[in-house]
Amino acid sequence: SGLLLYGEMHEKLFQHQREGVAFLYRLHREGRPGGILADDMGLGKTVQIIAFLSGMFDAELVQHVLLVMPTTLVSSWLAEFARWTPGLRVREFHGTSKTERTRNLEKVQRRNGIIITSYQMLINNWQQLASSSGEEFVWDYIILDEAHKIKCPSNKTTKCVYAIPARHRLLLTGTPVQNNLREMWSLFDFACQGSLLGTAKTFKMEYENPITRAREKDATLGEKALGLKISENLMTIIKPYFLRRTKEDIKNTCNTDRVDAPVPEDPSANSAPVMPSLTRKNDFVVWVYLAPIQEEIYRNFLSLDHLKEVLMTTRSPLAELTVLKKLCDHPRLLSARACIQLGLEGHENYEQDDRSETGLLPGANKIDQLPEETVIQESGKMQFLVGLLERLRDEGHQTLVFSQSRKMLDIIEHVLSRRQFKIMRIDGTVTHLVEREKRINAFQNDKDYSVFLLTTQVGGVGITLTAASRVVIFDPSWNPATDAQAVDRAYRIG
Numbered sequence: 001s002g003l004l005l006y007g008e009m010h011e012k013l014f015q016h017q018r019e020g021v022a023f024l025y026r027l028h029r030e031g032r033p034g035g036i037l038a039d040d041m042g043l044g045k046t047v048q049i050i051a052f053l054s055g056m057f058d059a060e061l062v063q064h065v066l067l068v069m070p071t072t073l074v075s076s077w078l079a080e081f082a083r084w085t086p087g088l089r090v091r092e093f094h095g096t097s098k099t100e101r102t103r104n105l106e107k108v109q110r111r112n113g114i115i116i117t118s119y120q121m122l123i124n125n126w127q128q129l130a131s132s133s134g135e136e137f138v139w140d141y142i143i144l145d146e147a148h149k150i151k152c153p154s155n156k157t158t159k160c161v162y163a164i165p166a167r168h169r170l171l172l173t174g175t176p177v178q179n180n181l182r183e184m185w186s187l188f189d190f191a192c193q194g195s196l197l198g199t200a201k202t203f204k205m206e207y208e209n210p211i212t213r214a215r216e217k218d219a220t221l222g223e224k225a226l227g228l229k230i231s232e233n234l235m236t237i238i239k240p241y242f243l244r245r246t247k248e249d250i251k252n253t254c255n256t257d258r259v260d261a262p263v264p265e266d267p268s269a270n271s272a273p274v275m276p277s278l279t280r281k282n283d284f285v286v287w288v289y290l291a292p293i294q295e296e297i298y299r300n301f302l303s304l305d306h307l308k309e310v311l312m313t314t315r316s317p318l319a320e321l322t323v324l325k326k327l328c329d330h331p332r333l334l335s336a337r338a339c340i341q342l343g344l345e346g347h348e349n350y351e352q353d354d355r356s357e358t359g360l361l362p363g364a365n366k367i368d369q370l371p372e373e374t375v376i377q378e379s380g381k382m383q384f385l386v387g388l389l390e391r392l393r394d395e396g397h398q399t400l401v402f403s404q405s406r407k408m409l410d411i412i413e414h415v416l417s418r419r420q421f422k423i424m425r426i427d428g429t430v431t432h433l434v435e436r437e438k439r440i441n442a443f444q445n446d447k448d449y450s451v452f453l454l455t456t457q458v459g460g461v462g463i464t465l466t467a468a469s470r471v472v473i474f475d476p477s478w479n480p481a482t483d484a485q486a487v488d489r490a491y492r493i494g
Helices: 007-012 015-029 045-058 071-084 098-110 119-129 156-162 181-191 200-214 221-241 247-260 292-302 305-312 318-329 336-342 372-377 380-394 406-418 433-445 480-487
Strands: 034-037 064-069 090-093 113-118 139-144 166-172 399-403 423-426 451-455 470-473
Touching (some): 007 045, 015 034, 015 045, 015 166, 034 045, 034 221, 045 071, 071 090, 071 119, 090 098, 098 113, 156 181, 200 221, 292 318, 380 399, 380 470, 399 406, 423 433, 470 480
Parallel strands (some): 064 113, 064 139, 423 451
């Protein structure tokens, strides 16, 4: 591509990573305002960015780079920079010390280097990051990791990110489109600084509406043909600014190369290292019967007059659906008051949860004193999960168990600890990055830990848990991309 990389670094990059660096440099060389690297989770987007920046700094093509990411990824990015490019000036604009943050920022702005910060820190300090000595400061690059954070144009994060002046913008995300095409527009509008897909209104009329209409069941043949043509046009427009490879793509390419490639005269001549082969990922959707008490509560809830009224009106039934979803996971996800009303064992003497007006909201529901067998028998999912984890432990597997609810993790942990499982856990209460890293490293290096409990929101992004060979999504998200992110904590190169 024309960008020179330090030899030792170049030798360690897999072929698809070299191609990724070439793509990033081509955007710069051709004067494009930005682009999106959307490789599947676990294919090394971090390393590609580090290699690209290393080459750009060596060639003196950039001086100031701002790298923004979720708080939980700050330490891992710093560690990767230290590992791959120890000579590069990398400073963090993060932490509780305002003095230290300011010192790091001023040092990079005065000389050169990379500032690493979090989305939350940017929201609180965007004015400081956008200026220097009272004047506007223009970064050479602003790079967003987990860039789907700005998929909604109206949210605070997106607005603050737009407020940072930058000549070039790069976005990293393994899930560029999660729900609809408007999210894709939002990413490209930021990356290309509004120059590619027009306004949101224009994009909706010219692209989103006809493409969406073509996918509907009652679409005419003409509408389907029009939608296909417009989607092809859209792909043509975004292709120069967008690079995405899936694990399946890489695996197929590697297999083809091994068959077709001639034997080189000099094996060391610029050949990329062989990509470690990922085992085939098997996805199983397990349908589980409700436990008898779950089914009884479920049917009773459906027969409520209140629910019938909701179904007869235009009001959203989301609150009621959420209650049913909790019942399917475990009835003790309901408030203590609701558990008392439902006659669940062990709640007769608990204090009423005064904060819950309806009795159907999560409350101070205590399970510590309950017999484990009672907790298991009240949920069909729990019965299956416990049997599965015991078998996986006996077979020597390490397993990640994801739930969207801390409360659900409490219930699972209560049962597993009584059954002598060695457990590790990360959720929203683990706020210190050092403690988080400590738990991750302990699980990665100690095979005695058979289960790692994680909340999907906190543990499903940006961490590597390749020691695990099995992943259980206990309660699937409304958004499948969230679960895909969680699964790929384990299903990745490293």
